[in-house]
Amino acid sequence: MTPRQKRLGFIVAGVVLVAAAVGLVLYALKNNVSLYFTPTQVFDKEAPQGRNFRIGGLVEPGSVKRETDGLTVNFNITDNHKVMPVVYKGILPDLFKEGKGVVAQGKLDEANVFRADEVLAKHDENYMPPEAADALKKAEAAKANAMQPGSASAEYPVAK
Numbered sequence: 091m092t093p094r095q096k097r098l099g100f101i102v103a104g105v106v107l108v109a110a111a112v113g114l115v116l117y118a119l120k121n122n123v124s125l126y127f128t129p130t131q132v133f134d135k136e137a138p139q140g141r142n143f144r145i146g147g148l149v150e151p152g153s154v155k156r157e158t159d160g161l162t163v164n165f166n167i168t169d170n171h172k173v174m175p176v177v178y179k180g181i182l183p184d185l186f187k188e189g190k191g192v193v194a195q196g197k198l199d200e201a202n203v204f205r206a207d208e209v210l211a212k213h214d215e216n217y218m219p220p221e222a223a224d225a226l227k228k229a230e231a232a233k234a235n236a237m238q239p240g241s242a243s244a245e246y247p248v249a250k
Contacts, residue, residue, distance in 0.1 A: 124195055128225035129167055129174035145174060145204055146193040154188055171229035178206040185211035
């Protein structure tokens with residue numbers, strides 16, 4: 091082998107090793123990435139089926155129901171446009187309340203019920219995750235557009 095061929099062999103081997111390392115890192119991260127979705131996006135089938143993701147919004151007032159085992163809680167998350175039922179088994183954060191912001195991490199089951207593994211509540215009176223605040227604004231805008239006169243999805247007639 092000539093020196094040129096040896097050098098080329100080392101370069102090819104180096105590229106293959108780097109590609110293998112990058113592939114292994116990406117494969118390991120694939121299962122740990124948790125994307126954020128709103129209830130509207132979940133109903134529009136934008137959320138992955140059978141994989142973990144986060145859903146955020148407001149806890150719908152009057153929706154929190156505790157089961158007799160003391161740990162299982164059923165509640166609804168809303169972005170003021172769509173509502174997503176959530177089931178969580180565990181101890182809820184102290185700041186978890188109806189009408190307040192929440193982010194839940196888990197999977198969507200076959201019955202379109204979100205099975206949460208973790209529930210996070212906002213940490214003070216003024217904080218809301220930027221994604222949740224943006225989603226609520228978009229949902230309000232969509233709701234306002236649906237209520238415009240002449241809209242096919244307007245629920246109530248608008249007086250002029």
